[in-house]
Amino acid sequence: MTQQHIELGMQTDGKDGDTNRAAWQKAESNFNELYSGALSTPSFKNLLVNGDFDIWQRGNSGFxxxxxxxxxxxxxxxxxGSAIIVSRQQFAPGQSDIPNNPRYFIRNAVTSVAGANNCCILAQFIEDIFRLSGQTVTVSFWxxxxxxxRIGVSLDQNPGSGGSPGAQVQGAGQAVQLSTAWQRFVLNxxxxxxAGLSIGTSGNDSTSLNFWLDAGGNYNARSGSIGQQSGVFDIAQVQVEVGQYATSFDNRPAGFELDLCQRYTRIVNGGGLTGVTLSxxxxLFAGQWPTMRANPTVTLLKTSFSAATYELLAGAAWVGGSNCALSQPGVTSQSIVSAVNGFSGLTSGQPVLINNVGANILLLDAEL
Structure with a gap:
């Protein structure tokens, strides 16, 4: 909402006029302070998570x-069909092109391959299809x-999976014209x-924001008819909010934003696991974490341990392993208990400590 100001205008001479003017000046000053404070308070108005591209738990490139x-x-x-190379890029300190002093932006280098069904999309799935049903929303970004x-922007409603869900409701795309300079775009x-749409029973329904960077002919309606193209596309400070007006970007504290991200994805390092030798x-490793959106799928990121570099302590001995793999993991939204094979020379029943506490051990994925 745009701030409104008290119009002081010209006051008549005399004591009453001077007194009234002073009072209105004080009121205007107070409102300015309140408005400034409101703008600096995190409101969670942005329905996207990590809209400023600050958090990259999976790494900064190599996807x-x-x-x-x-x-x-x-x-x-x-x-x-087409190909895209995604990487994290850093703004120069003190840049003035984009307000709010963002730190990072996302770069998408697209190589188009001709084909009516080929495309490149950068998307985020907003949890809970009910949340935006029948709503007018504003999308803003740089x-x-x-x-x-040109790139296209669209919103889809995804009823999820499980049971007998209805079909995805695909929104019409709007195209915007990019140049080599940063610009802010606002779309409604x-x-x-x-109503009447059958929602899946798996709890993974959503509304998705789509940035169309390359789109074959079959996607004209959804992409704003941008067509097929190769190129490099940089995007920053993306916000989706309810209502027909765009407000300033919602800068939430870094800790809050990381917590929101970890509802969907979490990296567990060596300090987050305890273990005991089984054979x-x-x-057998075990770990706990704050509740995620759903029971995650688990990927073992570290598949070898070196005794020579003191990575894994079993009892009183440094041990190693190679080609390690998870075996029959028991996973909930809050915990894991899983055997890991691939070691040698262990003695059963000994406590295990991962000495390299900073090493990324598990990737937990509860994305939509």
Whole structure:
């Protein structure tokens, strides 16, 4: 909401006029302070998580270039046919192109491959399809490209999986024209009501924001008819909020934003696990964490341990392992108990300590 000001104007001479003017001046000053304070208070008005691309738990680059994969936390690439290289980029300290002093932006280098069904999309899935049913929302973001290019923006309603869900409700795309300089774009969308739409039973329904960077002919309606193109597309400070007006970007404290990200994805390092030896080749590990959105899928990130570099202590001996793998993990939204195979020379029943507490051991994925 735009701040309104008291119009002091010209006051008449005399004591009453002077007194009234002083009172209104004080009221105006107080309102200025209140308005300034309100703008600096995190409001959680941004329905996106990690809209400023500050958090990259999976790494800053090296993601799959085709298919479907998460990159920056909560941001997913959908690239059937064409290819995309995603990386984290850093703003120069003190830059003045974009307000709020952002630290990072996302870079998407697209190589288009001709085909009506080929495309490159950067998307975020907002949990709970009910949340925006029938609402008018405003999407705002900053973007630029390596040349004059268009990108499309759309919103889809996804009923999720499980049971007999209805079909995805695909929104019409709006195209915007990018240049080589940063520009802010503001777009309005009105989402249809989900009345009568069958919602899945798995709890993974959502509304998705889509940035169309390359779109074959079959996606004209959804992409704003941007067509197929190769190029480099930079995006920063993305916000989705209810209502028809764009407000300033919602800068939430870093700890809050990380907590929101870890509802969907979490990296467990060595300090988050305890263990005991089960056999000469197997260790049973256990760990706990704050509740995630759903029971996550688990990937073992570290598959070898070196006794020579003191990574793993079993009893009183430093031990090693190679080609380690999870075996029958028991996982909930809050914990894991899993055997890990691939060790040698262990003595059963000994406590295990991962000495390299900073090493990334597990990737927990509860994304939508």
């Amino acid at each position: 799959p270039t085709t298919g479907y994969a998460y990159t920056a936390d909560r941001w997913k690439i959908l690239s059937p 973007a630029k490209a390596d040349a004059a290019r 969308f009105t989402l249809p009501s989900i 000469p080749t197997t260790i």
